[in-house]
Amino acid sequence: MSKVRTITVDALARIEGEGGLKVRVRAGRVQEVRLDIYEPPRFFEAFLRGRALGEAPDLTARICGICPVAYQMSSVHAMEAACAVDPGPRVRALRRLLYCGEWIESHVLHAAMLHAPDFLGYESALHMAKDHPEAVTLSLRLKKAGNEIVTAVGGREIHPVNVRVGGFWRAPAPAELAPLVPKLEAARGEAEALLKWASAFTFPEFDLRHELVALRHPSEYPLNEGRIVSSEGLDIAASDWERHFEEEHVKRSNALHALRKGGGIIQTGPLARYTLNWDRLGAPIQAAAQEAGLGKECRNPFKSILVRCVETLWAIDEALRILRSYEPPEPSYVELVPREATGAAATEAPRGLLFHRYRIGGDGLIKEARIVPPTAQNIRAIEADLRGFVQGHLDVAEERLTLLCEQVVRNHDPCISCATHFLKLKIERD
Amino acid sequence: MEPLVVIGVGNDFRGDDAAGLLAARRLHACRGVRTVEHTRDGLSLMEHWRPADRVVVVDALCSGHSPGTVFRFDATAGPVPGDAGWVSSHTPGVAEGIETARILGRLPAALTVYGIEAAQVDPGADVTPAVARAVEEVALAILEETGRA
Numbered sequence: 001m002s003k004v005r006t007i008t009v010d011a012l013a014r015i016e017g018e019g020g021l022k023v024r025v026r027a028g029r030v031q032e033v034r035l036d037i038y039e040p041p042r043f044f045e046a047f048l049r050g051r052a053l054g055e056a057p058d059l060t061a062r063i064c065g066i067c068p069v070a071y072q073m074s075s076v077h078a079m080e081a082a083c084a085v086d087p088g089p090r091v092r093a094l095r096r097l098l099y100c101g102e103w104i105e106s107h108v109l110h111a112a113m114l115h116a117p118d119f120l121g122y123e124s125a126l127h128m129a130k131d132h133p134e135a136v137t138l139s140l141r142l143k144k145a146g147n148e149i150v151t152a153v154g155g156r157e158i159h160p161v162n163v164r165v166g167g168f169w170r171a172p173a174p175a176e177l178a179p180l181v182p183k184l185e186a187a188r189g190e191a192e193a194l195l196k197w198a199s200a201f202t203f204p205e206f207d208l209r210h211e212l213v214a215l216r217h218p219s220e221y222p223l224n225e226g227r228i229v230s231s232e233g234l235d236i237a238a239s240d241w242e243r244h245f246e247e248e249h250v251k252r253s254n255a256l257h258a259l260r261k262g263g264g265i266i267q268t269g270p271l272a273r274y275t276l277n278w279d280r281l282g283a284p285i286q287a288a289a290q291e292a293g294l295g296k297e298c299r300n301p302f303k304s305i306l307v308r309c310v311e312t313l314w315a316i317d318e319a320l321r322i323l324r325s326y327e328p329p330e331p332s333y334v335e336l337v338p339r340e341a342t343g344a345a346a347t348e349a350p351r352g353l354l355f356h357r358y359r360i361g362g363d364g365l366i367k368e369a370r371i372v373p374p375t376a377q378n379i380r381a382i383e384a385d386l387r388g389f390v391q392g393h394l395d396v397a398e399e400r401l402t403l404l405c406e407q408v409v410r411n412h413d414p415c416i417s418c419a420t421h422f423l424k425l426k427i428e429r430d
Numbered sequence: 431m432e433p434l435v436v437i438g439v440g441n442d443f444r445g446d447d448a449a450g451l452l453a454a455r456r457l458h459a460c461r462g463v464r465t466v467e468h469t470r471d472g473l474s475l476m477e478h479w480r481p482a483d484r485v486v487v488v489d490a491l492c493s494g495h496s497p498g499t500v501f502r503f504d505a506t507a508g509p510v511p512g513d514a515g516w517v518s519s520h521t522p523g524v525a526e527g528i529e530t531a532r533i534l535g536r537l538p539a540a541l542t543v544y545g546i547e548a549a550q551v552d553p554g555a556d557v558t559p560a561v562a563r564a565v566e567e568v569a570l571a572i573l574e575e576t577g578r579a
Contacts, residue, residue: 065470113473113522125473126526129533137534144477158470 007390007402021409023390033387035379035409037253048369053079053338053360054165060356060371061159064415066109069102069150070349071371072163073224074356079165081239082343082360083336090329091167092224093322094153097177098160099223099347100319101149104187106350107270107308107315108146110413112139112194115305118407119201135197138190142312145180145187149319152177167333174326181323188316192288195309199292203302204404206389210265210381212272212299215348221280221314222273222348229276230266238346241355247376258377267381268352268374269412270307271298285314301385301411308350308413338364349374351413375414382412432484432539434576437466437475439489439524445555446497446548449565450488452557453544456569462578472527479538486572487541489524490548490561497549498560500568505532505541542575544568 005025024032044063051059056075061068073095080087112135113125122128129136147157152172154160162168212231215222215238228244229235236244245266247256260266275297278286289310298307344357352374359368385408393401438454441447454465466478479485491501503510505528512525522530524543531537546568549558573579 109471124526125522126530126533129530133534136530140473140476144474147474 005394005398007398007405021386021405023386023405025390025394028394030387030391033383033390034252035383035386037255037379045369045371048358048366051366053082053336053358053364053366056356056358056366056369057163057165058159058161061163063371063373065158066106066415067102067349067351068159069099069154069163070347070354071356072160073099073347074345074349074354074371075358076163076165077224077345077347078343078356078358079336079360080343081345082341082358083339084341085166085334085336087167087334088329090171090327091333093326094168094171094329095163096223097319097322097326098150098153098163100315100322101146101153103223103315103350104146104312104319105143105150106146107312108139108143108194110350111198111305111308111312112136112143115308115410115413116198116201118403118410119198119203119305132197135194138193142187142190142194145183145190145316148183149180152180164333166336167329167331169332171328171330171332173328177323177326181320184316184320184323188313188320191309191313191316195288195292195306195313198305198309201305203300204389205300206302206385206392207299208267208301208381208385208388209299210267210384211260212275213266213268213353213377214272214276215346215353216277217280219280221277221282221318223318224347225345228346228353231272231276232264238355239344239357241344241346241372242357242370245372245377247372253379255379256372256376257379258372259380265380265384266377268377270304270311270350270352271301272352273348274298274307274310281310281314282317285310285317288313301408304411304413338362351375351415352377373415375412378412378414382409382414385411432482433464433480434462434572434578435464435466435479435483435485435538436572437468437478437485437487439468439472439475439487441469444553445550446546446557446561447490447551448557449490449546449548449561452562452565453488453546453568453572456565457572460573460578472523472525473530475524475527476531476534476536479541481538483538484540484576485538485542486544486576487524487528488544488546488568488572490551491545492548492551493545495547496560497547497558498564499547500564500571501545501547502571503543503545505543506537506539510543542572544572 007023020036022034057072060071060075117128151157155162215226216229217226247258278296340362342359346355355372357370438450440450458465510525546564
């Protein structure tokens with residue numbers, strides 16, 4: 001038997017965007033792990049320069065078709081920070097509602113349609129639907145409930161048009177949002193069923209110790225705001241991200257890699273949020289998580305599917321809470337007075353922390369923009385997971401190992417379109 | 431006459447991938463036709479129809495034929511080939527969405543799929559003249575086959 005082993009996936013399936021993966025093993029040691037991101041760069045940060053600050057939410061929403069709301073939220077918060085404007089609690093509540101809708105649709109799409117087939121041994125959701133029609137049907141309904149929130153609040157289901165700096169173009173009347181309540185009440189039962197279904201999967205033993213990074217709010221599970229905290233004790237204002245983290249360019253990737261200054265590998269997203277904010281989930285959600293087999297922290301990336309289901313349940317409860325006490329903001333937005341300033345903000349996209357910083361001029365134009373998507377922060381963690389996983393599973397046959405490697409990548413729900421700034425897998429064994 | 435739903439699938443910002451959307455827009459004002467512009471993944475296609483509907487889906491594909499070539503699949507009679515080269519920014523795509531609906535017993539009373547061969551699907555590209563002509567051809571064929579011409 002040859003001593004060189006190469007596992008190659010030229011184009012990874014069931015992820016958002018285009019990329020490939022190569023793992024090279026020589027004499028029983030993993031020599032090289034490369035996540036090649038060949039989705040072309042899109043230069044958003046450059047073409048935002050010279051645009052009006054009010055255009056940022058609509059332009060940056062185009063970075064992603066799955067999580068446009070996240071881009072809108074980080075950008076509006078950053079602009080409002082620059083102009084020292086607070087749109088008040090009603091706008092805040094409506095934004096949280098919109099964001100819950102995006103979490104539900106994004107998490108359910110990934111957990112049920114893209115990730116679950118890995119655990120059950122199906123090529124895709126289509127193949128899984130034959131044997132698990134109930135799970136697929138309820139997931140489609142659940143995802144639709146998320147879409148309906150985004151449509152009702154944002155004006156349409158992708159790239160919402162109702163978000164603006166300072167608030168919303170138009171605040172929906174309570175009667176327009178009321179039909180969401182019974183739908184979400186039904187969705188809650190579906191989310192519980194989805195979590196129960198996923199909790200019966202078999203999860204490979206795998207525990208990693210990357211530094212987990214997430215927002216933390218004094219009283220809420222993090223979504224729109226909070227300080228940036230980490231499992232290593234970091235606790236900073238969100239605007240200070242650049243003082244503690246850096247991005248580096250690597251030749252193989254059109255996505256930048258974000259690291260702690262000094263080179264530490266970080267991980268953001270559901271596992272980080274959950275582990276750092278378990279105490280903010282509230283008793284009913286904690287109980288559901290416990291019943292699904294999760295503890296107070298979760299460091300097994302394969303179990304991220306369970307955490308996504310738990311967060312879906314949380315988002316439904318949060319959306320219901322907001323809807324039941326909804327009062328439209330009046331006026332629906334506050335005007336910003338532009339000034340020469342820099343504003344930064346981080347919010348929790350479904351895939352993790354999304355940092356935006358803008359420098360604006362007194363003329364209201366953007367002079368500089370910096371956008372750090374969650375996938376850029378997770379690429380090194382994905383590569384490290386692959387290295388650790390392949391090293392521990394060298395006895396596994398090629399075909400099976402390749403599938404497992406793809407699963408290791410999908411654990412992180414990478415959005416390569418966002419980070420390129422896509423995926424193929426190659427394992428080479430010497 | 432049974433309700434007709436025409437679902438155009440595609441992306442306005444990727445050249446000929448807009449073909450499905452253009453076909454839906456072409457039929458938007460026709461009496462007795464409900465048009466849908468679908469810009470998401472294929473799995474949510476089934477949200478647009480009810481069991482009794484007659485449905486036509488139009489999407490772009492890249493199969494190596496000459497630009498503007500029109501393909502017609504009777505999805506009621508059998509599976510839509512997933513490897514026909516459907517253009518999609520999202521997975522799962524149109525074929526997976528329709529076949530998932532079939533497995534779940536969620537197909538409408540009649541379902542036809544038109545594919546229009548694309549020449550260019552790069553971001554920011556224009557729609558090529560041959561594809562624009564094919565959109566018109568497909569729109570007329572839909573009206574004809576459903577007795578609305």
